Amino acid sequence: MHETDRVSTGPTSGDVRAPSWRTLLLLLVGVYVAGRGAVFFKPDGFPITTFWPATAFCVATFALSPARRWPALAPAVFVVSVLASVTGGRAWDLSIGFGVTNTVEAGVAALLLTSAGRRAARLASQEDFLRLLATALVAAAVLSLSAASVVRLLGAGDFSATVESTFASHVAALMTLLPLLLVLGDEPRPPRRGVELAAQVSVLVATTVLVFAFQQTAPIAIAPVVALSWAALRLGLPVLTAELGIFAVVASLLTAHGQGPFATALAGSDLRPLLAAALGQGFLACAALLVLPLCIAAERNAALVERITSDSLLFRRNFTESLVGMAFVEPAASGRELVVVELNDTAAGVLGGTEDDLVGRRLGDLVELGPDYHAALPRLLRGTQHGWRTEAPLRPPREGRVDLLLSPLSEPGSTPFFAVQLLDVTTAYTARRALEVAQKLTNATLDTTNCIILVTDLEGVVVRVNAATEQITGYTEAELLGRQVWDTGIAPPEARDLRALLDWLDDSDRTASHEADAVTRSGQALRIVWNSDVVRDELGRPSYAVMTGMDVTDERTTTGLVDHLMEASQSTAIIGIDTAGRISVVNSGTAHLLGYEREELVGVPFHRLLKPTELLERTGAESVEDAFDILVRGLGRDGETQARDWTWLTRTAGEQLVSMTLSVAQDSLTARTGYLCVARDVTEQRHSQEVLIAALDKERDAVDRLRSLDQAKNEFVSTVSHELRTPVTSIVGYTEMLRDGSIVEPLPDQVPLLDSIGRNGQRLIAMINDLLMLSGLDARTVHWRHDPVDLAATLTSVEDAVRPLVGRRRLALDVRRPADAVPVLGDRAQLERVMVNLLSNAVKFTEDGGTVTLEMGVEAGEAVVRVRDTGIGIPVAEQGALFERFFRSTTAQSRQIQGTGLGLSIVSAIVSAHGGSIEVESAHLEGSVFTVRLPLADLGPSRSAGSRVVEPAG
Template identity: 40%
Template sequence: MVGTHPGTQRWYVVPVAAIGVFVLAVLSIRLTPATTVAAWWPASGVTILALVTLRRGPQWSAMLALAGVAVAAANLTGGRGLDTAAGFGIAAVVEAAVVIAVLRSRTAPRPLSLARPTDLVRLLWGTAAGVGAGFVVAALTAFVTEGASLWDVAPYLLTHASGILLVAPLGFLDGLAPVAWRHRETALQWALTLGATAVVFAPSQPYRLSFALFPLLVWGALRVGVRSMAYQQLALAVLAASLLRIDVILLDRTEDLHEHLVLIQAFLIAAAVIVLPLAVVVDQRQELNRRISESEELFRRSFRESLTGMLMMRREPTTSGRTPLAILDLNATAAEILGGTKPELLGQDWAAMIATDDLSQVVAEMEIGLRSGWTEEVDLVDRRRRVQVALSVLSGGASDGVFVAQMVDVTATHEAALDLRTERDFSAAILSTTASLILVVGVDGLVVGMNRAAETATGFAETEVIGEPVWSSLVPPEEQQTVRSWFTTPTGVPSAHEGSLATRSGGRRQVVWSCSYLRDDRGTPTHAVLTGLDVTGERTTRQLVSHLLEAASATAIIGTDLDAVITVFNRGAEELLGITAAEVLGVATPARFLDDVELETRNASADRMEELLRRLADDADSYTDWTFLTRDGDRRIVALAVNRVRDSLGEQIGYLIVGRDVTELREQNELLESALRKEREVVENMRLLDQAKDDFISTVSHELRTPLTSIVGYTEMLQEGMGGEVAPEQDRLLDIVRRNAERLTTLVEDLLTLSRMEAGSFALERTTLDLREVVVTAQDSLRPLFESRDVAVEFDLPATSVLVTGDRLQLERVILNLVNNAVKFTEDGGAVTCRLTVEPGAEHARLVVSDTGIGIPEADLGQLFTRFFRSANAQERAIQGTGLGLSIVHRIVEAHGGTIAVESQTDVGTTFRVEMPLLGATAVAVRSDVAGA
């Protein structure tokens, strides 16, 4: 029954267990000394053992009923009355029902096992509850039927508890290791324990030295395993009970028998409660140590054999700003990435090998628990390699400082991405400027993109057709089925064809298309690139000429036999070459009108024309440009395709040459390339002109600042009376001069600031500062402005500091500019609010400046941060300003890693929102100067 899953036992277990309960109960009663209660009651343990292995429901009910009957019958055979026997049978049923209810309350249908301490704890609780419940019934029975006292029945608690605790665990041995009987230590422990038990509980033993057995039992719990100790506990109980009976028979001792009985049962219960849990804990610890060893070995193997570079490092103490990470161990992959051997790299500072300035702060944050890990793509300092790094703390905190890093060499991927980005940008520039129509279509026929020329020709915007089938909007109805078949059959899109292109207005354009496929690394087509030339005008003219001259064809069609002798020469060929069909049929080869020099260049000759045709036929899906010589000596560029001609049996009988004069098309392509080169030159000249303009503004601003400073200074001196007494009218005029000079000085300063920003020489002095104090300073500076206007200005600031990293003067400039603008563009009677807030858990502080002023037209919002830009309503109302302030504000905010946004409505008001990264925010990457913004 041991280790059996609940519900798998047969019904025969019930009667067998009931017989066992009856036999053990009879033996216990027969061997009971002259006392009210038996010396030991293993029948209770057998009942629980049977219930543990039986199915819940009818099997339990049957087992409980038969166990109660067996106990009652055993008591009848022992001489007790029917009422007493029935009461004890009921007590046995109550006891077993309570114990099994506790054991199976949560674990069914999982087998119980001493490998889980929770099952052992549940057994202890169930035993205490069940024995307590059974004792109540038994005590009442004994008192009513025999007049026994509680003291007479009290040993019931011990005998039944020991019976359950020593027998029931035999049903909990699922998953435990077998007993190593051949192991010397196991045999020795068993022999010493049973021998000591025989001595301690020997008849006539005057001293009760049961506590002397505990060292041997603890030894067993620590060394021989749970299964062995479960068997040993049962054997010890049987031996102790037997020796007690022998003691009574041989010495006829009854005077202290009750106390002796209590001592033995208490010892057995204590042994079970102490030894079994200890053995379970020891077994679990051994299993845990085994798993830890396996995990450690697995980790070490993974560390050594990993294809990812792995390092273990310890943080070294430092007095500088950088945090050294000394390498404790690394695998071969990491050594190869770092460019050294393992002995060379051990002890080296890994932090000095990677190019990043954030590592010291990252390590500090990880040690205090602000960051769980760090992942970054960085360059190696001494090697031209790019690596992906993942850093994490291996063991705990600032006291240990052990870190694990994983490195993956992504150099090839990084370079490929750069090359791809460069190629993509170059291709995008070409596509946007070329005059040819370009459509990019997936192999499923869905449009992926089209260039500006195609948008102009069709009237559709690229966003309108992307994701739509190419035949739905861009192809006339009569051609849609044909185009659709190109993407649903293996033939694909023809390499060259002419078709109609539908426009938004319902018209159509005639386009000559050439197609090439983009393929993946396995050669599978992924996209079709259609390059077209709009020949609508040309086709219209050609059709008119065709009708006038009754021309048959504009395509040269020439057929030959297998020896390359011309057999077909159509009207198009005659028109193209100026040669009649009669002159070449049956007597000439295509060498008649091909250039000998070009033939030699292409490894062909007039004598081996059939070889050339065979090579061209092998590449029949594409057109090749050849130079044709006309009768008059003109050179024409012809797009030529050669196909094999077969008879009805599939045998090749010749070649068919199809040519189209593309001389003008190629010349147009050359003109397009020339125009593209000239356009690039114009762009470069414009860039140089813009640079010269910036240099001029910077120079002029520098030259103006000194005389303006002098003007302001001397004007103030005159107003103070240093040149003599100043009349009121003179003072008013001097005040006008001073204000205008100060305005001009501000303009010069703004121009110089912008010039330094664009030249990359404008550096921020970064310090840790309180943004709230900066706002307060700006408020004090603007107070004269507030007092001179009838505008309600309110500052709403937090009660605590708002710490950021930045340049105090430049941040103050941002606040001054925004609040000054709000007051300037708000009419008297209006209101301006400056609010600084920090949301709980946020990484940014938010500064909001709002007003109820004239607002900004919606059309002007997109250009608001452009230098020299002033909104239309500001110009209409002649409000003074240079249009530089917001441009400078925008650059300063971005240089601090922040963002600025604006919302406005004409005649309602304007709101500016500035978000600045707080000190220590993990998501902020602050740039060092405005030029890098």
């Protein structure tokens, strides 16, 4: 039933579905089956059936098809009806008569049901049901009268009995079976819940069996109608029509065979079959009258509720998913402000918060609405003003700007309720401000550009002038605006040519350049270079002309000065060369230097001025013609060669030594236009330089000899130190063995001697180690670690190393530890050596009764180690050489204090290799302060420890 295609039937109230031919075949089969099976509805001994289901299929065959098919369907319905009657046991003449009446009935019913083919046969509204009822009554009346006439004509039965039986049976068949066929042709409905359907069907079957399956007369025939009403209210039209059709078939069949209340009530009467059938069919028609309108009303109400729900859901979705911020506001308790009661996500995003944060907030607390809002609010609340709009910034801490529209939603006289639309215009506002700034920038640019700018329309009338025009020409803006540009004193006197220029620009995308004289307001003559172009609109049409005039009066004056310079210079050669390598310009100095006339050199290849052998040797070219290209190809980034001595050939084939530079000549667009050669005679200067170079070579030889001697000295010291280390170490070792009694117990008088030998041996080892250290620093082979080191953590080992030097002396050693870590990067052993050497020197050069102090801390982002002593000090005049090797102050030498003078030079090298510095503050007999500064290090987990070669600086 659902295999249909839609056809247009012209201006109709609805579309008529055209069922497929397979559907039509099924309907015709239904006509035959229903007509053939009508014999089951004929009571025993009664000539007429009491129920005729075939009429519903006949009417459906016509009603469900477009009117254009009816002429073809009528013969088919007639033939099938005749065959059904003949095979059901009727005579041929009677069967043909009933075939004609069935076809006529179906045609009449289809005309009424479809309004003569102008509308679709449906059962979707109460109007459709009324049309169905009218169709059933009229069609049944036509059929009953036609059938009775046929029966009487053929003498097959009584006229009135035929009318009564056929009218009731056809009305019931059309009211109970035709709705099912109409509904089956509609769109599929959503399935109902199976549990409720099973329960309802069970009730319907039980009541049908109870009422019609037994011979009883109890007035309970209404019970199945109650079950059908259940289906009408809850299960929908498809289920109801199906159950109604089945119920009609079952009830008619049982009544025809003497079951049910109608047959039982008329038992024993001659009219029992006819009356029982009429009552039963009337009961079915009444049941259809009750349940079909009820079901249609229920479905319409359900559809209306679904539509309302859908519209509500659609509104809610449009509200929540709208790209425009929307909010609902209502008056606060004070009535002086509007508060937010609901808003969508877009509005929350525009206002910069969440729904929970914003609901209940006053609108004025979210947006800076200004005094206009407070003035309009009373009118909005009274309903005398319909809507209010503004563009305002959001209140801090929110940032942005919104376009806000406030609209009332409530009716006048009811509680005020408003909708707020919020549009984020931050980007547009920013763009507008940027456009304003750009306009101001353009105006500022025009007013600050130091050239004449005139904007004219296409007729040459001045519409805009910049400030520089007045400064250059003396004409004010008021004097120029509204005048044609060629009528001003600024424009060239050839006004016609200028008009032609504007006309030319009107049809071209190119700019025009023109140089002419202009006269200022005071009568001063100017040389102006004009550049003109047009401004086009968005469609590409010219709208304005822009004329930019550059004052080149000074430039032309400068050009004259340059020309004068070219003529006046006698000691310097200036040559202009084109891109092909030919001389284009020469000054008088070139002619004076080489003996040529200036005109003789113009057009001559530049390489002819150079000594060929020298040119080929320096450029590596195979010919002098290619040498110039190689020469200019070597110009540096700045487009100029370094000054270099070249040999030029004079007119008399002589040679002239000059210092020459070659540079690129470029125009304002940085396009290479040629080259400029500048040369000067350096013959005498080079002779003087050769003499000076000879003297410098002698001095260099002397320095090289001294450096070699110094290297030999270093190698000697390193070799001697290595050679001395082994025997001295043996002496110290054997002395220790003798002193400890490992070989033989020493005599008491020998112990001081052995102590002296060991002490002096240790001094020799320390001296050798210092020499080897300095030798390694010179050769840059010392490998130091580069680890995170806490200087504060080294103080214990440093103090332990220096404390024995104090011994029994009356000397105060104070090591002050910092409260926090002092992190640096470096070699821990070498850093400890720095502090040990400084403390050792302080102890050595401080007399008994003095004080030696070590302080450590962080100052100005640096690690600082400071060693103070109250010793003999260092003369100020000698402090410049303090960190040189083998240096010993005169004070130490006069007091015969032992030492090699290597300690401080080693300290200085270690500190420098760690990126630090060392300073000294001292004076003769006033003590000393040595301060070491090292860069702090970040000892975080990202720093990885390791070792690398730390090369000492110096």
